[in-house]
Each structure stands twice: as structure tokens, then as C-alpha cells.
Amino acid sequence: MSHSPQPGRRIPDRLTSPAARALKSWEALLAVVAVTIFLLNAWASPYFLDPWNLSDATFNFTEKAMIAFAMALLIVSGEIDLSVGAIVALASTAMGVAMGMGAPTPVLVAVGLATGLACGAFNGVLVARFGLPSIVVTIGTMSLFRGISYIVLGDRAFTGYPASFAWFGQGYVVWVITVELVIFAISAIVFAVLLHRTSFGRTVYAIGNNATAARFSGIRVDRVRFILFLLTGLMSGIAAVCLTSRLGSTRPSIAAGFELEVVTIVVLGGVSILGGSGTIPGVVLAAFVLGLVTFGLGLLNVPGIVMSIMVGLLLIGVIAVPRLISKLRT
Amino acid sequence: MSILKSREVVLGGVIVLLLAAIASRFPGFVAPANLARVFTDTSPLILLALGQMAVILTKCIDLSVAANLALCGMVAALMDGMGVPMPVILATVVVMGAGLGAINGALVWGLGIPSIVVTLGTMTIYRGSIFLLTEGAWINAHQMSDAFKAVPRQVIGGLPVMAWIAVAAIAGVAVLMTRTPLGRAFYAVGGNPHAAVYTGISVGRTQFAAFVLAGALAGLTGYLWVARYAVAYVDIAGGFELDVVAACVIGGIAIAGGAGTVAGAVMGALFLGIIKNALPVVGISPFWQMAISGAAILAAIAFNARRQGPGRIILKRAEVRT
């Protein structure tokens, strides 16, 4: 356009380089925390630095972390899904029913994933289509989904999954690398690429920061939200396959309290609970930090509830300390 | 006004219908004595819902109320074991509950950490503290003094003291919400935090006050709970925080803050209380209970969303019609 009266001054792209920014980031802080805890553990327990033990320790977080990746996207977009634990229970129950009808392993897996997707779609329709607030919708579906499991199962349990089904939760790919760890790693990469390298991911950030303006920018906000709920349902379905395979049985109380642990991982990973910011590498690191803390304390036979105090303190501390410091500085 | 009023009226209607349906299968359920029992049984939920309502009004959420309740209840039981007199115990639980609420409030106010994160953390910390206090041991009925167990059960005018405390709290919170500057500040801060600053209301301090109120009510309820069920251990009222939030949601307290009434919160709690109490009575398998309350929550929010009136109207013709 030739006419512009002044060419306008040139605005630089960036003032701080991405590398400098990364160094000061939350992820860097988490990485330091993770390494510190790793060293502390190695120092405190002679059993810690054993590959098999470390491998066993990953079971403490792999399933929750798989869900946490999808949840991270959901929370970045300004929504939340508190029904994930219940979705796991319902998906597991559905697999149990399918097994009762003699379904082979591939069908079982398909049923688990399909149930997860269906639950995600149900949440997604209520939130995206009918515009209901996700926190209350999923508090409702959390009771509904698990309630259905209770109706189906009552005081019974499904057991006797086929031997080949055990592979997902108990199998090893090579040496100490478990199948679950591989699924965890693949989903970490997929979700990191999805959030940070695709235009879909960009729209997730835009929606999280200002959903109205995103809609006014030609983004199909409701569709993105729906997809995010679907993804969360799908990941819950995958987690259900892993957990059911690992436990070898289904009870309606399976995965109780998962939702809060998943949210804890996501928040510790630096995702703003208010939406709009956060990264997948942060979530991966947070999963490791939590896994290391619980495993390290477990080796010292610290009761679980004392660990959860530590996790609570860690959650508040890691978020509060930087704020406190910057507050004291001013 | 009319829209909001009718929301409570409709919820009241639903509760009456529910009672009628139960009565058709089991008339004894609506006998005054039994209704009084249901109300008493729902009192802890009502007390916590009143506090949670204040918190939700200010755009926050308190997931730590049940843990706060359990910790204060345990402390009350321990104090009773040491022979501390009842008035001191009562004062302590209220102050301690308020103090625990104040910790939440201070983190939200002072450091601006979102309430869901703060209370997710303090929820595990408070509950874990009970374990640290007792190493997980239970305190059972036989270890509690009779005076300690008697207070909530004492019947005055047909209702136990526990129920009267709930009635008093409903009245107190209702006056607080509608007739005091603090009560209006709860609504203002949740309705438009930005505007609240411009009107000289401190958002953080108001949220702090809401957490303190919720904490104090939780502390008091902690004592009542422990004394009524005559047992104290780490896990009491586990997961109760979600029932409390559900009661608020069913009662039409807007989760985004700024809207909702005391009547709504109380009826939301009663709705859940009636369902919980009625299921075993009418002979529906207890396994259905969870699914039913989930469906009720979904129905309630769908209903509340539908009740939102039309926004602005430009056409004169349309204005006349509505």
C-alpha cells in the first residue's frame, strides 16, 4: 500500500530471546526442584537408585499424568473436568461388562476408549453446546458416571480379564521400560506438539485468555471446547485401560480421587487455573516431581497422608514462594 | 428480582414434589418427627453450604471445608479427652475454624493465588494434620465425655440443638448477606471485582472475610459432627466438600460469583439431604444414590441456566410483550 503517510517505525519482534525466557521460566524452576528431590531421594534411601524400583515408581503417576496432559489443555482453555476419575470408573466398568460377554482384548480396549470418548462428549455437549459452567457440570457428571458404575456393579467386581489384557498395565517394552511409561511418553509428545506447535493449540490459548474475543476472531470456540472435552475423555479411557489392566479387576470405587491429583499435577506444572497459560513440559516435570516425592517418602515408609501434606505444601509453596519473594522485593 | 425469586420458589416446589413422591411410597417419611430428623441430619450440610455460599459469591471456592471440619472436630475431641470444659471447646473450634479459613483467605488475598489451588493444597494439609495429631488413631464414643456428646442431641422445643444451630446460622447469614455492608460486598466482589475496587471495596479483604466465615462455620460443624456421630478420625466427612458445593449449585448460587441467595443454598442442601435420607427408606438400592444426586445437579444447573432472562431488548414491540 503505497499511500501510507509515514512508513511507521519498525517494531522489533522480541525483546527477550526465547532461550533467556526459558531460563527464567516455571519449567526451569520445576526442573531444579525435580533434580533436587532426585538427589535427596538417592541420599536418603539405598534402594532408590535401582532401575527396577524407579520403573515401579512410575506407576505412581503415569495414569494420572496421561489424563493431566489433556486436562492441561482444558485448563489452559479456561475449563476444567472434575469427572475424570469417574470416567475411568465408568470406562473400566464398561470393559468389565464387555469382558463378561466374552470380548477379546482389542475389543475391550476399544470399549474402554469409546466409553471415555462418550463421557467426554457428554461433558462437552453440556459445556460447549448448552454453555453451562464446566466446573459444576463435571461435579454433576462425576457423581453420575461413577453412580452408573455403582448401579451396574453394586457390591460385585469384574475379574478375570484375559491374560493378554494384562500387557497394558503390567507389561514391559524393553528392560525396565513399562508399556505405561511408553504410553505416557507418547502422549506427552503428542500433547506438547498439539498445544505448542499447531494452530489448534494457539486457539486454545486464545480461548483461555478471552473466549469472546476468540469467537469474534472467527474461531469455532465451542467446537474447540468440545474437542478438548473429547480428548480428556479419551485420555481418561486410555488411563482406564492401563489402570484396569494393572489392577486386573474393576470395582466402582476405582480411581477415586483421581481428579484432584490430576488437577494438582497440572497446576504444579505451571498451568494457570484461570486459563490462558501453561505448558506441557511443565506438566511432565510436575508429574515427575510428584512421583519422586511420593516414591521417595514411600521408601522411608512415610504414611500416605503425610505425603499428601508434603504434596499440599509443595503445591502451595511452589506457587507462593516466588510471589512472596517478588512481593517482599517491592 | 422476579426471576431470582422464582428460582427459589421453583426449587421449593421441587422439594415439595419430592416429599410428596416419597410420601406416596412411605407416608412415615413426612411425619413431622421424621422431617425434623432429616433436617437435623442435613444441618452440617446447611452450615457448610452457608459458608461456602459466601465464598462462592466472591468468585472463590473452598475445597478445604471438610478437612477443616475434620481437624476442628478432632481437636474438640482431644480437648474433651483432656477434660477441657465445653464452653472453651466451643469457642476453640469456632476460632480455630476461622483461623484455618483465614489461612486460605490470607493466601488468596495476600499472594493472589487462585482459591481452588490454595484450598486444594490446604485440604490435604489440614486433613494430614489430623493424622499428625493422632497418628491416625480414632477417638470413639467411650472416650468422649457425656457432656461433649450431649450438646447437639439436647432436644429443645422438638428439635435438637444441632438443628437450632443451623436455624440460627441461616437467620444470621441471611441478615449478614442482605443487610450489612460486608454481605453486600460479597455480592459486589463476585459480581464485578474490577468495579468493586473502584467503589473502594477491597476484593482481597472481602474474600478473606468469606473464607473466615466459611472456616468458622466449618469449625463449629466439626464439633457438632464429632459429637453427634460420637467418633473422630482422620477421614470423617471425606469428600463432603463436593456435597457442599453441589448443594450451593443446586441452590442456584452462581459459580461465577455475585448471585445467589441464602434461601437457595439452604434448599439446595435440603434437597440433597432429603434424597440421601429417603433412598434407604423408600427401598431404592443405595447404589443408585450417587447417580441420582449427579443427575439432580445436572438438572439444577440446566434449569438455572435456562432461567436467565432475555438481555437487552431494542424493539419496542418486543418490550411490550415481555
Next chain:
Amino acid sequence: MQPDPASRDGAVLSLRGIVKTFPGVRALDGVRLDLFPGQVTALIGENGAGKSTIVKVLTGIHQPDEGQILVAGQPVRFPTAQAAGAAGVTAIHQETVLFDEMTVAENIFIGHAPRTRWGLIDRRAMRDRAAEILRGIGSDLDPATRLRDLGIASKHLVAIARALSVDARVVIMDEPTAALSHKEIAELYELVETLKAQGKAILFISHKFDEIFRIADRWTVFRDGAFVGEGAMGDVTEGQLVQMMVGRSVDQIYPKRPARIGPPVLTVAGYCHPTEYEDITFTLHQGEILGFYGLVGAGRSEVMQALFGISQPAKGACRIAGDVRVIRSTAQAVQAGIVYVPEDRGRQGAVKGLPIFQNVTLPSLARTSRGGFLRLAEEFALAREYTQRLDLRAASLDQDIGLLSGGNQQKVVIAKWLATQPRIIILDEPTKGIDIGSKAAVHDFMSELAAQGLAVIMVSSEIPEVLGMSDRIIVMREGRIAGEFAGAAMTPENLIRAAVGIERTAA
């Protein structure tokens, strides 16, 4: 610049050497300001000059980093909004800051409600006094109405009533007429006169020179957060003020260039909506700027948002370049080549929290990405191209858009839409709250777009702007088209008569 005198004689309120910095911005750089009883002081400056910031300092919302506030010569501090209120400073802020869920009366009195003997809020006294204040400003709003049931203009009246509900010595009005209709603006001017007569000191912030010259007694100009000058209104011309504001002279404000009007690109036929508008029918041509005039609340935004797929009409059809389509979502609108620069920049335009370049590329992601994967270099290139054309002022393209001043945010929003290379661009109050320099840039750009063959719809509530920029003007009133004017029929009288209705004579 003369050294700051301690406090001017007779000033009720003086500011001296006020500095306020935000991360990355020095919003106020040692400014001064004096307000005198019974006088209206106009505060003038470009977008981002720091006008609203000084209001926030005066009302206890921001604390200055340096400098003094003097009330009647005595230094004071306003740690909270309440403290400022107690010292007799009250303000109508730029954004309406009220509570939708509360009643009109509660909104007026929140924070200082009358109490009963028991210390409880006296609701009856509150209602009565609210009604009284509202009557005083010529409004018959019912104090018991819930605020969310009111239109934007009525809300603004409530904000004004709120400012008057405290016994203030200093009344600040930050662009009070931006959201008001013609009639209400006239009433506001009367109110300002009354307040003046009561001996109150008034600080009046506006970008509209006609009203500044009409009601102000004194002027103060800021530029880039610094004090430039002050004086009596009678001693200055519009040109001088503009010169001081922008640091250069701006000669032509409406640079409308003749453009070749081509074939119709958009035909809207019989759009109806149950509550918002009815029977909207018009045609838009290539290369044309079609003005939409009306009083605020006439429903123009609703119609435009229906065209953009935000909402759907109950009846009616539109034809874009020959194809009949129903636009069901904004994504479809963008695909069809229709874009919309919204009126409410903060809520609908800028995605605060995302950097400038990401705001610009948001609707063009399909173009800057490959196979769904982002390409940052392309994004920066696109963003740079369009922001430079609009003469954006920013530290870097990676800066959060939320840190920009209103006018610069608007430029980013416009850049975002231009980057999609649309066929039809709808600009809803594109220069609302924009300073005169940026305004010229926006107008210039509009004309250039039309010259290039774009079809432009411009919604505006400013008569000089619609008259100066449009080839044709449609006037809306209460959800209907009240008239269409072209050529010689485009006169202020005709527009106003159509906008307010035939039964009224022009205001």
C-alpha cells in the same frame, strides 16, 4: 517549562510531579494538574497519554510512585477509593464499573449505604435517596430495577448518579459522553453547568473538541505521560490544542477519497430478530463506505453481529457476491470474506494475555500455518506488515496486547482483520475513544481500503465522522431502518431527524 509552584492559589486539588510506572511503561512522568472550584478543566491527550491513569491516582485506585496530591494546599494520600471519596473526590470512570446483579439503588450507594439504628443497611432510605438523585439528573429510572436489565446508556446514568451520591468537591468525568445518546449528552451538559454553579471543581476528559470548547473553562494537555501545558479555554484554538497533543499538526481529519463504486457485494434482505431488530434490508457495493448512523442503542451492533455470524436472524437472507448464504458462525463469515471490528474492544476485540503478533494472526492461522503446524516466522512477518501500516506504537511484537493503550489495541484489532484480506469489513465505532492522531490514521486507512475495492460498513455515532467518511448513510432507530441518505441528502439535520423519529424536531 516553568517550575512547579507548590499549589496554585484557589485550587481545591493539585497534583505535583506525579510519576506512575507500569511494567514496561512510564504512564505518568512527573505531571501536574490543578482543579478550581466552579470551573471545568478539560484534560486532553492522545490515547495512552495517561489521562485515565491520573484519574485512577486521584481516586485511590493506583498509588503514585512519586509526587504529591494536595487538597487545599495540604498534602494527602489516597490509599483506597474510599479515602479519596472521604476527601471529596468522586469520579465517573471511563469504563462503566457497576454491578449487574444489584439494583440501581444498591449500585449508587454501595460502600456508603445509609444505615438504621442497628447498623444495618436502611433499604428504604437508600431507595428514596437514589430516586431523588436520579430525578436530579433528569432520569426516571426505578431504583429497584436490577442493573442487568438496563441498556448501556442507562447504566452510564447510574454511574453518574453514583458519583453524585457522595458530597464531593471534585467531580471527575472520564469520557462520560462516549456511550451516551444525543439527548442524554445534552442533559449531561446541563448537569455539568449545575455542578459548576454549586462550586464544584470538575475534571472533564474527552476526545471530542466540540464539547470541550462548549463546556470547559480551562485546559490541560498531556503527551506521552508528560505535562505539556495548561491555560484558559478562551486563549487557545483547536489547532493549537491538537498541535500540543500530538506534537505535530494534523490538518485533515476526514481524508475521504473518491472511489469507484462497483457492483453489489452484499445484499441483506429482511433480517428480523424477535427482540433486537426488524426488516433490515440494504445493499453494499464494492468500493463503497456505507455509514450506519443512529443513537447509541439503536441496534446497529446487533445487526452487524448477525451479519458476522455471532447471532442468527430469525428470518431473512443475505447474498454475498451473488451466493445466498446463511452465516452461522464467525468462522463462516471470515471464509465468506466478511470481517467485523467490534465496538467493545476490551471484551470482543483484543485477546489480552496473548502477544501482539498472535492477536494479529489469530484469524489467519490457516494461512500462516502449514498442515495445522505453526510457522512463527510467517506470523511475525504478517504481523509486522499490518501493524506498521497502522503505525502501531509498541515495544515489541511479542508484547502482551493488554499492555497497550486503548487506541493502540484498536490498531492491533484492525490489523488482525486486514490481515485476512477480507472483501467486506464492518467497523463498529472504529474511533470510539481513540485520539485524534490515531483517528486520522484509521480514517485514512478506511478510505484506502475502499479505494482498493473493499466494501466497508462503518457504524458510528459521531455525525461529523459518518458525514465525512461515508458514500451513503443508513440511519437506524429502535431496531429498524429509519432512512437512507446519499449525496446532497446527507445533512446533519436529516440524520438526526431520522435517528430520533419524525415526531421530534432535530435536537
Next chain:
Amino acid sequence: ETVRIALVAKALGIGFFEAANKGAEEAAAELGDVEIIYTGPTDTTAEGQIEVINSLIAQRVDAIAVSANDTDALVPTLKRAMDRGITVISWDSGVAPEGRAMHLNPSSAPLIGNTIIKLAADHLPDGGQVAVLSATTTSTNQNIWIEEMTKVMGDYPGIEVVATVYGDDLADKSYREAQGLMQSHPDLKAIIAPTSVGIVAAAQAVTDAGKVGEVNVTGLGLPSEMAGHVKSGASESFAIWNPIDLGYSATMIAHALATEAATAEPGATIPIGRMGEVTLDENGEAAMADPFTYDAGNIDEFSSVF
């Protein structure tokens, strides 16, 4: 070398398991050179127990004796423990056979099933309605006992079980369920709660409903927790085995198996110190002793012990 035996409770803090721990320590002292690691999750979930067991495997303890929260869910983890050379037994609440070397029942299930119904029937000479207040729907042993009880109902004509409800081993839920039972069955004569949490809550509910003397609460409970209710008359009598003995026996067996002093196979006999010996049946299960009944006559003697 010290033999490290992990005693895994259903959850920490439950009086019953704390008492079992006392017994385990007693056995350790008797054996010498044994270290007891008493641990467990903080709530009664299978997932919590799995995490605990994982960390025990990592510490390479010599034996794990677990009272399971879930018969089946622990199996894969316990199998892995056995693969790594750890002796695994279950006690009190069992795991499926493939997940352990043997299971020590506190008593035999048929005996317990018979005892709990007999406790109710003894005080109902004319018969009447009784109801069961159980723990969680997934509790292995409660389910088996109730099943066994159902089998022998024919021996108690006139006694009718009108409902089975679940208090989830939560005091408040059990309390509410007990209230509900009395509401929906006004002629209820007894509540059988084969769980130490449920029996206390039910006794409290009966007391609060003013139905002491009308509704008798019985089942399995701890003397220390039930003393007050026996005295008030809310509970005529109840039964339990001695948890101290149970912990003691479990430790003795775990030690014997870990040191290969004995092998777990059907028909094998394993000595358990002062408790004598147990014999494994074809399912690899053994019963320790008969349940013991407590009433007003002997409650004071035991309420200070456990």
C-alpha cells in the same frame, strides 16, 4: 541377618490393626532378629495399598503380610512381589490365591457367619426382623461372612433378614444407614454389623433414636469401642477374635515361610508360637481361632486391652 516383615493394614489408625501391630511386635520380640514394618494407606483403597506395596517391594523386605482392601486388585502387584522373591501372605481380609502363598483367616468363615446370626437370634426367642449393616460393598470378608450367614438361616426359623445396607466403614454413613433401617423397618429387632466401625455407629444411632431395648445391635466389634454401648444396653453382646493374636500369628507364619522353615501347600501345618498351629486347606487358607463373645459379664476385662 534381620528378617524384615511388613504388616500392611487396610488403613492406618484403625484400632483393630493397631492391636494387630502389637501382636506382631510381640512375635518379633519372641523370634528375635525380626523387624516389623507396620504400614498401610490412609484410606481403605486398593490403589493406596498398591503404592504402599510397591515401596515395600523396592525396599526388598523379606515378607509382606497384608489385610487386603480388594481381593483382586492387589494380585498383580503381589505377584510381582513374589517374583522378586518376597514371601506374601494375606491375613484378616484375603487376596485371591494367585496373589499370595497362603491366607490366614481370623476364624473360619462359616463359624463367623453362624456366630453373627446366632448373636442376634439368642436374644430373639420369638423371632423377628433383623438387618445387616456391612462395611463397603467390596470388603471381601464381610461379603463372605454374610454369604455364610445366609446359608445357615434355615437353622434360625422366625428370623428374617429384611435388608443389607453398606456403611462403607464410615461412621456417618453407617449411622445414617442404621437410621434408615429403623425408619423403613419399624419392627426391626436387631442390627447385625459385622464391622467394627458399623457396629459402633449403629449402636449410637439406636441410642439416639431412643430404641435401646427395642433394637439390639450386634456383630463384630472391639471391646474398647463397644464398652459403653454394652453398658447402655444398646448392644446385648457382640463377638470378635483377638486382633493381637491375629497379628502375632500372621507374623509367625510370615517368618516361618520367609525363612523357609515351612512351606505353604495344601495340608501343610505351620506352628504359630503360643497360638499353637494352623493347617492349610486346599485353597491355601487357614483359620486361627473361634470368635469370642463379649457381653456385660466380661466386657470390662477386655475393654482396656484392645
